[in-house]
Amino acid sequence: MAHIYDRVALIGLGLIASSMAHAMRRAGVVGEITGYARSSDTREVAREIGLCDRVCESAAEAATGADLVVLCVPVGAMGAVAADIAGALKPGATVSDVGSVKKAVIEAVAPHIPAGVHFVPAHPLAGTEHSGPRAGFAELFDNRWCLIVPQAGSDRAAVERLEAFWQALGSNTDEMDAEHHDLVLAVTSHAPHLIAYTMVGVADDLRRVTDSEVIKYSAAGFRDFTRIAASDPTMWRDVFLNNKEATLEILGRFTEELFALQRAIRIGDGAHLHAYFTRTRAIRRGIIEAGQDTAAPDFGRVKKA
Amino acid sequence: MAHIYDRVALIGLGLIASSMAHAMRRAGVVGEITGYARSSDTREVAREIGLCDRVCESAAEAATGADLVVLCVPVGAMGAVAADIAGALKPGATVSDVGSVKKAVIEAVAPHIPAGVHFVPAHPLAGTEHSGPRAGFAELFDNRWCLIVPQAGSDRAAVERLEAFWQALGSNTDEMDAEHHDLVLAVTSHAPHLIAYTMVGVADDLRRVTDSEVIKYSAAGFRDFTRIAASDPTMWRDVFLNNKEATLEILGRFTEELFALQRAIRIGDGAHLHAYFTRTRAIRRGIIEAGQDTAAPDFGRVKKA
Structure with missing residues (x-):
């Protein structure tokens, strides 16, 4: 399949991010996958199992040049991560997330998104009781729903591109407002x-x-x-x-x-x-x-x- | 394997009883299986799928000559069924049940058990959300626990025979008091x-x-x-x-x-x-x-x- 994004950055390398990496490879819709995790142990494991093409030493480094940056950290950490990567985002890039809560994430993340970058929150409804970079598997999203939460004034092309991405990972997609x-x-x-x-x-x-x-x-x-x-x-x-x-x-x-x-x-x-x-x-x-x-x-x- | 009981009667033909029938056949530990269900539709289905060797028209008829009679009806119906079969039980037979509650079942059933018949309550910890005679399958009890609740003065040989029976159906067994x-x-x-x-x-x-x-x-x-x-x-x-x-x-x-x-x-x-x-x-x-x-x-x- 043709690439939907040339480069995707995963910030946080737990169950959801690692499953996304496997599912992106299975679908062949991404050129390069970069990744970052706060814990050096997690980065080490990710390198050892070859989870990403490059595991970086900072969130900003992973986000640099990425066409899609997905925040895969706990909901309470989203704001701080968004602040970290804000300066590294390239014009026209899309920032998304996988948080289980949308209103609070939008409030925390939106203020950090620079003009010319699209922010399209999302929530894949999938999970297991396991966590960490070894817990991921390519089938996690198959036939599950990914809810996309476009913002007022969201660029439709950016929204639809993210939907095509999640569909390529196996999900069905729906749009919904945050509340x-x-x-x-x-x-x-x-x-x-x-x-x-x-x-x-x-x-x-x-x-x-x-x-x-x-x-x-x-x-x-x-x-x-x-x-x-x-x-x-x-x-x-x-x-x-x-x-x-x-x-x-x-x-x-x-x-x-x-x-x-x-x-x-x-x-x-x-x-x-x-x-x-x-x-x-x-x-x-x-x-x-x-x-x-x-x-x-x-x-x-x-x-x- | 040698027969543990020559004849087993199943009173009630839902998920648990039908699974027991399949598991008994798989294990080859029973000579003949008789069965009874209050609903004529259920009896009809049981005959159609060959669940028992004989589907009878009354609980007493099914229990006649049985070495083990298992009450597989809802907990609230156990007392009435015990009253129905009391006169048909042969000396030395064992009556058991599969109820999820033990104190109330013992209070309802024990008064009807004639002298010379063993009453050994039991509870297989297994189930699905499906019910009825078509819902059963032989593997339901595999590696699950069946709790045996011997009564004061219970004949040890009768208790151990029932435990051997449940083990042959795939269960682990433990003994416990009703409370x-x-x-x-x-x-x-x-x-x-x-x-x-x-x-x-x-x-x-x-x-x-x-x-x-x-x-x-x-x-x-x-x-x-x-x-x-x-x-x-x-x-x-x-x-x-x-x-x-x-x-x-x-x-x-x-x-x-x-x-x-x-x-x-x-x-x-x-x-x-x-x-x-x-x-x-x-x-x-x-x-x-x-x-x-x-x-x-x-x-x-x-x-x-």
């Missing part, structure tokens, strides 16, 4: 993560049930929570601190509903429980039909040898 | 299920985010909740109504912790969040090391064609 993005993600990702973290913490606290029992007998329900609750702590701390209002709104509604169900259990209202569970089952069917998960009866898990 | 079982399961399964049901219901209620958005963008976090929340409504209604105390205790602790984390978000206490998330991540590692899930970076999901 709506943050609410949708609070529902589909941020609140569920906090809930999973909480439940796993409760299990660990309960002295009458040993951790070893929790771990051995976790096949039914809890196992899925632990996978969510194993995600990168720094990334998630920043998500919650930077999508505060929407997350707290959803959690407020959640506890309200939970109390209603707890009350139904306490008073033995089986009809209420049955009706609620029947309704939620239908939503699951919609997700399978939308192709975002497998209906395989073993949950599609690979058997251990 | 502790119900607490462990409240933590690892019952509370997580209620929480997942709740979160999915909240998402569905939120008018500013469409169901279609929830479904399309559910890859990150929410998807796992929907899988849990798609489990059989009748089974789960009965679980909550019959493990009320332990479930409400765990949910109480859960909301307490959740409020503390919500407060940390509200006041911007990033250190508290980071420490909490780091701790929960370690629990996940334990589960992978215990072999109860895969560490594959794509969550082990099978790609859709």
